[in-house]
Amino acid sequence: MKRRQRRDGQKEPYPFGFWLSCPIASLFLLDVPFRYACVGKPRTQTGPSQERVWGLLLRWVLDISCLIEKFRGETMNKKITRGKLTVITGTMFSGKTDELIRRIKRLREYGGRKVIVFKPSIDTRSQRGFIESADGNKMAAHEIETDKPEKMLRILGRTRHFNVAAMDEVQFFSAASNLHLVVSEICAAGYDVIAAGLDLDFRGEPFGSTPLLMALADGIDRRDAAHCGRCKKPARLPQRLIRGKPAAYHAPLIRVGGKETYEVRCYKCHELPGKPSL
Numbered sequence: 107m108k109r110r111q112r113r114d115g116q117k118e119p120y121p122f123g124f125w126l127s128c129p130i131a132s133l134f135l136l137d138v139p140f141r142y143a144c145v146g147k148p149r150t151q152t153g154p155s156q157e158r159v160w161g162l163l164l165r166w167v168l169d170i171s172c173l174i175e176k177f178r179g180e181t182m183n184k185k186i187t188r189g190k191l192t193v194i195t196g197t198m199f200s201g202k203t204d205e206l207i208r209r210i211k212r213l214r215e216y217g218g219r220k221v222i223v224f225k226p227s228i229d230t231r232s233q234r235g236f237i238e239s240a241d242g243n244k245m246a247a248h249e250i251e252t253d254k255p256e257k258m259l260r261i262l263g264r265t266r267h268f269n270v271a272a273m274d275e276v277q278f279f280s281a282a283s284n285l286h287l288v289v290s291e292i293c294a295a296g297y298d299v300i301a302a303g304l305d306l307d308f309r310g311e312p313f314g315s316t317p318l319l320m321a322l323a324d325g326i327d328r329r330d331a332a333h334c335g336r337c338k339k340p341a342r343l344p345q346r347l348i349r350g351k352p353a354a355y356h357a358p359l360i361r362v363g364g365k366e367t368y369e370v371r372c373y374k375c376h377e378l379p380g381k382p383s384l
């Protein structure tokens with residue numbers, strides 16, 4: 107039976123009908139030699155009668171069905187072990203997406219894990235249906251609307267054969283979107299989760315769902331190997347620039363852009379006109 111290739115390179119799982127048809131197909135295949143062996147034998151003759159053979163076959167089919175159910179049950183029980191959440195965070199151009207792609211490749215190639223990748227559909231900087239790092243590394247991904255993170259649960263429930271969920275640009279999911287609750291559910295279902303996202307917005311304040319995921323994380327990979335665009339010292343604040351000028355504090359929180367719109371600044375060089383005093 108040929109399984110369809112999914113967009114992210116994984117194959118579709120066998121449908122339940124396939125597993126159901128296995129014992130039935132075996133029954134018909136085995137029927138031919140058994141009928142052949144039993145034809146013309148009188149009831150009084152020692153040896154199995156046709157009814158006896160059919161009875162044995164049916165019991166065999168039921169045994170196989172029970173085994174399949176047991177196997178499926180054990181597979182599901184294995185998933186009850188809570189998965190681990192790892193958050194890759196840091197400022198812009200610090201290599202978060204590169205690290206995410208590197209981890210996914212290693213898990214797929216050396217870990218034998220099946221990884222599904224998600225990205226917010228609002229992220230138009232990278233190609234549609236792909237996550238893409240600032241260095242141009244790409245990987246296919248399912249797009250999720252930022253107000254419907256629960257769609258990930260539906261996709262995972264439908265496909266079922268993955269064991270790791272990776273997601274990029276998680277800061278675009280606002281705190282109110284409840285992404286952290288969805289991720290918690292995904293971990294509770296036994297999937298490991300790797301989430302990558304900016305920790306601070308252009309105002310230097312905690313950004314979207316990233317801080318909430320960091321609070322829930324089993325491990326955090328901070329990547330602050332960025333340098334100030336002005337003084338070249340170590341830096342971690344995204345500076346939004348509109349035609350070369352710093353954006354005002356009350357500008358919209360989300361503005362998707364690359365090196366033409368953002369640079370990294372240190373606390374000393376970061377500019378934020380209109381910032382209200384406490």
Ligand SMILES: [Zn+2]
Binds near residue numbers: 335337339372
């Ligand atoms: Zn600086």
